[in-house]
Amino acid sequence: MSADVWERSVVRVVPPLRPRKLAKVPFVELADGRLQGVVSSGSDIARVYVSSIATRTHGYSCGTNNNRPCGGLHGAPCKHLRALVDEAVLQYGLDRVARYLRVDVGEGEDLVSRLDGAPEPAPAAVVFSRFLRHLAYLELPDTTEPIAELHWFPATRAVG
Template sequence: MVASGEWGAAEAAWAERSAVRVVPPVRPRKLAKVPFVELADGRLRGVVSSGSDIARVYVSSIAARTHDFSCGTNNNRPCGGLSATPCKHLRALVDEAVLQYGRDRVARYLHVTAGEDEDLVRALRGSRVSAPAAVVFSRFLRHLAYLELPDTGAPVPELQWFPATGAVS
């Protein structure tokens, strides 16, 4: 643990801002197809844009360990391409997660055993499940809202529960 008085000038200045450090992606990725991807709550999950309708997005997810997968629109309509095997939205989600986090990290998180050249999606052994899209879509919308905030050093009310002073690990 480092007490706030032991921080360097750069760390102290960073702690005063209403922003968090963002881990840069392993490789640059285009956000138009998969604007949101995360490894959270035991799932690889994200939002994938529709290829045919600009107003439609799909919320796709793959569970760690079981590899059960789901895909549906933001208003909980099932993906038409989802069957006993993952759809193109799930494939796009995995591809973008690999760009964002790296292949090894995604494979470890999902508990996928695949060779270096083996396709991660083909290594999944799960089945289709129904999962509500609301939580993931809500997190995506919240991230979009933060992007619209002006850059400021002032506190952001929604983030004030973070400790401003004291010990940091």
Template structure:
């Protein structure tokens, strides 16, 4: 294991962390801390068929927001747009303020949230990759209940077995 990876990155399984608090999924159906970003999908307030793929890069705090058909968010400037604000709020509910702040490298005061510690402006993010991850998660929700193996998940080690 090299100095840039943590122990869980060297294992074949990852511990699932329960949410800090339950959250409603209507506004932000998908949020994750992955690929060096806080990233997710945020529903449009004006068009039911439109969603925004929003992300904040860890440490650089580069902001990214655009629609599912690659149109830039009109509200994104040097400061987080309303989609990024909703993403951060839901991430704080899902993971807790401390964990989100630590992942992004944000200093937060005792009564502050993550948004107050961000210090960068817009940047690009592979929106297609984030949206694709969201769609893959949705596909698992649509599967009928079954105890049969899921072929595309066959690479996961058996329960209780940990590689590495």
């Protein structure tokens, strides 16, 4: 952003997200000091895994929404965590995810292999409730009352 952002009412502050398939990983976010999200179970449509990686320690965790630890965590990130990272890279771009996790990784390199954390507990319930809050936006009634405030938020073209 250049210096004239100071004097403009309309400035793009949040970089646009790239579209991606949502079926496997319906929710990814860079928030609360973690790359965190929700991964749909491959075998049970009613089950999801809550997976997260901390930015500083790279400590990772994965478990079901009923707080059962993921069986795939054997001293290394499970397939859910790998899927989480892959989808985060699709959504935010490799640069932004790598910067957020504070790792150096070149284009085309595997981000997961650069993480040097160990399993560590994470507040899965918080992440899951953030996911539910996220989904709840799709359930709110729409409106034909004009929202004048949205003039500050023009739709723009996605990049890439």
